[in-house]
Amino acid sequence: MGRAVIVTASMIMVGVLGGCGGSGDGGATANVPPGSTDGPVPEFTGPYAAEFAQTYRDTDSDFARGVLADSVITDAEHAEMVELFTACLAGKGITFKGYNPDGGFSTSPAPNPEESDALIDECSATSGEDAVGSMYDIMRINPENLDWATIGAQCLVTAGVVPADYDAEDYTRDNEGRFVEFGALPTDLQEALRSCSVDPLGILEQQQ
Structure with missing residues (x-):
């Protein structure tokens, strides 16, 4: 049992707070x-x-x-x-x-x-x-409340599981499309999505 366990890509980044978001x-x-x-x-x-x-x-x-x-x-x-x-x-x-x-x-x-x-x-x-x-x-x-789709896309690019020009629009489309069938995704992409949902900016990793 857990409050914020993230197990599928469609639950990460976009809509983490139930639709509340945005920066500024x-x-x-x-x-x-x-x-x-x-x-x-x-x-x-x-x-x-x-x-x-x-x-x-x-x-x-x-x-x-x-x-x-x-x-x-x-x-x-x-x-x-x-x-x-x-x-x-x-x-x-x-x-x-x-x-x-x-x-x-x-x-x-x-x-x-x-x-x-x-x-x-x-x-x-x-x-x-x-x-x-x-x-x-x-x-x-995400201390500055940066756009979740943008940092999610950047995290996946850094992980090397998507092309270098992959952006927020691509992420949003995939989050509503192919990422929904999480178990059907390649293992490396699944692992990257889990990692990016937990620590998209690498902040927690730096604190270790």
Whole structure:
């Protein structure tokens, strides 16, 4: 079980945040839609202003809103979220086993395995793991919110699995076409797509 496990090419880069995307600085203050937080939404700034605003509106976690409010997620805040998530799971008889390189996570099953997904989703929401964790992960691998199709294409070119003139338009077309049949792709292309989904700019590799 994991929040952000990426297993097919059609799930990577484009639409990583469910359609939220784009680059650029500036603030974003949005009207609150029905069913979302009924309080004021902060004026977010930076490359992910729009995504912060949307995530703030969508989460029901006061902790997550407090973390998101300044448009920054620190390592300490992420660690605190993990503690809350771990404690929530433990209270339901589930052991948190940590994060995977792709941003997903592993847990033990619930005492009643059929309840595992629902209980994990509940803890993910109440602890802020879904909101804080997803934004933290995406900002680590693409801190400037560069166009996902562009960096995805560049990553595949660097990996040597597509021609040198392969661009964002090609990537978008393939992402909606041949990449959908992920298992039918050549092994080297599958491996490159997985790698590029986890670390398109090579940032995580440089930190190792």
